Amino acid sequence: MGSAPEKGSGMMNLQAIARYPGARSFYDNASDRLLFYGREEEIDLLFHRVCATRLLLLFGKSGVGKTSLLQAGVFERLRQQQNMLPILVRFNLPASPLETIQTAVSETCQKCGVDYTPGEGETLWEFFKTMMLWQGDVLLTPVLVLDQFEEIFTLRSAQERAELACELGDLFRAALPPRVRQRRQLRDAADNSNTALTVSLSEQPPNVNVIISVREDFVGALQELAAEIPGIFDDRVRLNPLSDTQAKQAICQPAACQSTETAQFITPSFSYANDALAEIIRYLRGKSGVIEPFQLQLVCRDIEQQVLQLSTQGQSVACITSELLGGEKRLNAIVKNFYQQTLATLPQRDRWNAQRLCEEGLLNAEGFRLPLQENEIFKQYHLGSQALAPLVEARLLRKESRLESNFYELSHDSLARPILESRPWKLTYKQRLVAYSGLITLCLVAVFGFLQWEEKEQAYTAEKQATLAKQQAQAAREAAEGVLNFLVFDLRDKLEPLGRLDIIEMIQQRVNDYYEKLGIEGQSAKVLNQRAVSYESEGNRLFAQGRLEEAGKAYQRFSSLIKQVALLEPHEQTWQRNISVSLMKIGDLLNAQGKPEEALKNYQESLAIRQKLAAHDPSNMGWQKDLAGTYLNVAWHQLLNQQPEKAIEASQYGLAIKTNERMEATLHTNLAHGYLFTGQFDKAEAIYLRYRDKTVSDGRSFKQAVLDDFKEFRQRGIDHPDMSRIEALMR
Structure with missing residues (x-):
């Protein structure tokens, strides 16, 4: 019910722990x-x-x-x-x-x-x-x-x-x-009993x-x-807010704890210099003068991660100085990262609206917090109470009931500045719509004007100016490609919340016609990659609309072009990553078409590429995250193809990669399923119980994800006698 299992329980080995829990509450362990x-x-x-x-x-x-x-x-x-x-x-x-x-x-x-x-x-x-x-x-x-x-x-x-x-x-x-x-x-x-039931209960109240x-x-x-x-x-x-003295204890004492046989920490012990400590306290108090434990733990957790990173690089950190702390700019960045990471947990359809709510609806032009009524949020930003719940749970927003309605506001003043700085161009939503409309018109005029200019230029250019004209055309073409990218990608992100993807479909068709006329031969790798990614975007839109056959054709064009790009520049690792992305997209499509075996083959090919990329540059956290996500997909499809032993192995590889708590919980669903299907019920049950109250990557509860997985297994003819026992634990 909100308590984590004791570390000393027989179901898990002793593992290193963080000194600060971050945004979550302290558990009873x-x-x-x-x-x-x-x-x-x-x-x-x-x-x-x-x-x-x-x-x-x-x-x-x-x-x-x-x-x-x-x-x-x-x-x-x-x-x-x-x-x-x-x-x-x-x-x-x-x-x-x-x-x-x-x-x-x-x-x-x-x-x-x-x-x-x-x-x-x-x-x-x-x-x-x-x-x-x-x-x-x-x-x-x-x-x-x-x-x-x-x-x-x-x-x-x-x-x-x-x-x-x-x-x-x-x-x-x-x-x-x-x-x-x-x-x-x-x-x-x-x-008609001789012995009344009431006699068995005394008048004394329960203890x-x-x-x-x-x-x-x-x-x-x-x-x-x-x-x-x-x-x-x-x-x-x-319970009053933390005083300065209490806050200093909450900051300094966990950092000073030494590892023991029963508690191993992820970092060596460290301390805080007085000036750094005073700076943290000053920042936490903010305009409101209230120190909230949630923000204190958020800041300290990030500082601990900095100590861990420096330690793994061979740099011992015994004391957090003001220089290491990085000043108010760094502290704001911590909160800003928390804000962005919290938004990233939302489904794509809610993420953009939630960002607009935080940056415009809950802040005025000067950056002061504003409360907003729930019905107004739904009317202006299309977010209901269910969509807002994860933001309240993560403590990005505070929910208050008054005047027979619910009001929402940012949970603390110190969130206001970094969120305000995230506001694009510091314009309101309506101002941006006007700007986007004007920019769209200019872009369309520029793109198609350029195409007309290019045709005339090629017709009238003298022979001795051919080389120069070709260079100019290439430069102009690349500029036009940039405009096309804006139309296909950035504009899509702006129009999707407005429900006007029909405009994108029309533009996409014109872009495709342009690329077909342009041809492939003689084009640079950069231009070909932009063209390939345009086909990927088209495939994503068609896939989301359920037009699978058309999406498949777009993904195949994406795959074919990106492979040609990789041949032009075989040592550029970004192109290799894009090949792995094309394999994942085709795998997703095959899975949606009910072809799990073919989907698994594509995921495994993508996995092989991402393993090489992650091994080549272990410090690239984006590639490490990609690799963990690919292991997740591979393990799931190995389960669907009734290969639980292989799913266990893939899940364990994914868990060896440092990700986040939600990805860890998601990987553990596949690991537990693998143990269940291989007759290792005790191991499976331990995982189900340990993570039952956690949240997985897509925002569902771990329990709901397990129940949904079991439903899909049965739909595909996969069953196990112990699944009903686990379902009872999850409900």
Whole structure:
């Protein structure tokens, strides 16, 4: 439910860990607890308050670190010192409150090795009254931690909130709830039993504690629940933002931790010079004066990556100086990279609209943050709540409910400047449309005017000026090629959100006619490559429109031309990469046509090329990423061709390449499938459980990706008796 597995569990080997978690929360595991600093006073306060009261309200602003404080700061202490079992619960999935809590209890017990006797009955009161949790010979007290409780207002109906409030309120009544008593008495009468069921339950309330963790802006909304939960406001703790001293501890102490036999770090320990530390603190405070743990971890994670990179190059870094830090420009670049990487996780159809929203809708001309109402976002930028959810989850955006609607804004002031600098030409969207329209007209006039000029020039050029004219024509032609590239590629990206790809299709046809008249002989590799990539773009558009036969012809032209380019300049590695791209495109097409064997052959040929490129230049992260993605495709199609052993090998090769968390999770889906199909169920189950709450490259949850894969396997006649067991784990 939001906790990572313990590193010491038998399902994985000890591996190097990062000192800073980045944008995610700290988990409830040994390594994250070791690195969680700066909140010692809050940990003590919250621990003692939980022990002293049965119902505690924890609140604070979004991003202030409530979940991290609970998971990495308080949970283990409750388990070790008070024989309490914290059970993290989220109400973000479509299930009843009782089902959600029962699932959370079961998963927590399984993870912590607790013997669990499930409770009976139809209410939370009966469930916790009859439930028992044993660890050895010690009876544990459950502590329900209702994290991100604002989700009952943003994701649940008023009726569901009322039902949940009634259930929670019953837990703190001093007697058997009347509705429970009445139902059980009716059941006794119907059964004609001599021993009434109500006798088996005492009047004493269940032994269970509850922590409600909620965003500060939703505390007022809890008044809606106060009638059913009268003591909801009696015991409360407000979590404040980090002070400068706490922030310094959170920055410096993880960096100073030494590797041990139970915790190996990806970098040697290091420290921060005072001037560098002061610069980081100043940057984090920004205009708002609030230090958010999320941004602190983002900056520190990037600094740690810098230390790692320098260490692998043989440069030891013992102290982060102001010079190494790189000043405000570097810090802005960290946030800018986070912004761009977050946008890159969105589907292509949403990415451009999300960029416009962030750069124009949520910032004014001076770069100050603006809130925008959800309906206005949908009307202006065609992004619904589902499309915005990944941006909120990644903490790029903050979502607030007010005036019976949802408003979105950038999560922090320090995001404003780098996002503003990403705005192309500092123009608004409407201004850019006007500029694009004028530029399109000029480009069309220039291109076709040039073609007419070239024909006349060739007709009237004297023999003694032929060589000079040819050079001029070539230079002009290359300039025209650049304009054509703008029309085919950049203009396509601008028109696609407007739904006017019909314009591109018309332009593409004219471009193709021009290239056919131009011919191939005597053309430079650069011009031929531009022509080849134009055919690739045409194939992509036709493929997306489902016109597979036409897309195939375009991809074949792309492949044929790029091979000719490679023959002209055999030592240029970019052309080799483009050959691998053409093989991948044809493989995608064959797969869509239901020809997995032929598709696999193309992917393997592409893999061979990318292996050579990555080996030639290991520092080129783009080629390394290409190689990992190709291993992913090869492994998938080996599974479709019932070659699970080979799929395991390809997945392991892909995982050996340093990528990102989503690519790692995606590669692990194929690895787990391979183990499942080869009878290695324990290995497969370990991976499914480890990554079940992760997200894969295309934005789906790992669980959903597994279920979708199994559906496609069955559609292709591939089945395994253990697939149903895994499906049960994923649901």
